[in-house]
Amino acid sequence: MKVFVTGGAGYIGSVCVEELIQAGHSVVVWDNLSEGHRAAVHPQAVFLQGDLLDRDLLGRVMGEQRPEAVIHFAGKALVPESMRDPSLYYRVNVSGGVNLLDAMVAAGCRKIIFSSTCATYGVPEKVPMNEETPQKPINPYGHSKLMFEQILAWYSQIHGIVPTCLRYFNASGASSERGEHHRVETHLIPNVLLAALGQRKEVEIFGTGHATPDGTCIRDYIHVRDLASAHILALDREKAGAFNVGTGQGHSVRGVIEMARKVTQKEICISEKPARAGDPPALVAAADKLQKELGWKPKHSGLEEILASAWDWHRTHPRGYSD
Ligand code: UFG
Numbered sequence: 001m002k003v004f005v006t007g008g009a010g011y012i013g014s015v016c017v018e019e020l021i022q023a024g025h026s027v028v029v030w031d032n033l034s035e036g037h038r039a040a041v042h043p044q045a046v047f048l049q050g051d052l053l054d055r056d057l058l059g060r061v062m063g064e065q066r067p068e069a070v071i072h073f074a075g076k077a078l079v080p081e082s083m084r085d086p087s088l089y090y091r092v093n094v095s096g097g098v099n100l101l102d103a104m105v106a107a108g109c110r111k112i113i114f115s116s117t118c119a120t121y122g123v124p125e126k127v128p129m130n131e132e133t134p135q136k137p138i139n140p141y142g143h144s145k146l147m148f149e150q151i152l153a154w155y156s157q158i159h160g161i162v163p164t165c166l167r168y169f170n171a172s173g174a175s176s177e178r179g180e181h182h183r184v185e186t187h188l189i190p191n192v193l194l195a196a197l198g199q200r201k202e203v204e205i206f207g208t209g210h211a212t213p214d215g216t217c218i219r220d221y222i223h224v225r226d227l228a229s230a231h232i233l234a235l236d237r238e239k240a241g242a243f244n245v246g247t248g249q250g251h252s253v254r255g256v257i258e259m260a261r262k263v264t265q266k267e268i269c270i271s272e273k274p275a276r277a278g279d280p281p282a283l284v285a286a287a288d289k290l291q292k293e294l295g296w297k298p299k300h301s302g303l304e305e306i307l308a309s310a311w312d313w314h315r316t317h318p319r320g321y322s323d
Helices: 011-022 055-065 081-085 085-108 140-159 189-197 226-236 253-264 287-294 303-314
Strands: 002-006 025-032 046-049 067-072 109-119 160-166 170-172 203-206 220-225 241-245 270-273
Touching: 002 011, 002 046, 002 055, 002 085, 011 025, 011 067, 011 109, 011 226, 055 085, 067 085, 067 226, 081 085, 081 140, 085 140, 085 287, 109 140, 109 226, 140 160, 160 226, 170 226, 189 203, 189 253, 189 303, 203 253, 220 226, 226 241, 226 287, 241 287
Parallel strands: 002 025, 002 067, 025 046, 067 109, 109 160, 160 241, 170 220, 203 270
Antiparallel strands: none
């Protein structure tokens, strides 16, 4: 299949492109390189540098490329940043997404797989959360992703778009060639590993008084290769709907740091800080729907394997994609 991948130079997108190409698909990557890296794009993918907000160019390119499906990774995805600059989130994630949909409609492309998030649920009444959990986001990031899910439903009804919304839990880990390199790193696992590498003095623990067993936030960490395989299955099966992509297993911030000490055999210093605004205490997936309807199974998402793969990548790429 010819697949148009927005954000294909980013962390999750670039690993998915690698797996799409291995599965025999032909891939066009559209990325503005604001977060992504040219070097992360698989050499067999066509790379086009462009911005979702450039509506005319996007329309023209989609008309020339005529893909059979779109996988839409591009977007702003940081909870704390969204609490400081909501406008950015609504412009890129909502307006940019509408530009993409309009270009698809004009080019006669119907199938879209969208990177949604468990942040659309807000603070769930109970965990694990399934897809019926009420979506009540508590930050503009989650809200912008929920808005786009709702826009997709209308484009489905009016224009016959077939949307699959994959609600990611916490993407983590690395493939042998591609890993997590953000220009400003805010995520827990890379920060912990940068501390193990000596590139950070310590790991800050945001919030130690949450209503969780050890007081730190609990997240469901999913290996980026398992996330990628969910996209490949969604593409093959043409299944519309919303699906959680997580493991059902939660790990606290302290638990992640402990495992990182074991995997890296390095000293990792910590400092305790106040909780971050907009951070729910616990997010854990019930992902039975994806397993039942698409036959997906996480194969690499044990916390030890996640950290070992990320550590291999960080050790061998100490400057990320900059070296
Ligand atoms: N944390 C720390 N110290 C750090 C970084 C993070 O204690 O240096 C804590 C956070 O407060 C949070 C947890 O570790 O409790 C995980 O934080 P991340 O920043 O790694 O991830 P988030 O859960 O905030 O968000 C990520 C993605 C979102 C996605 C979400 C799903 O950035 O795009 O996972 O839960 F939607």
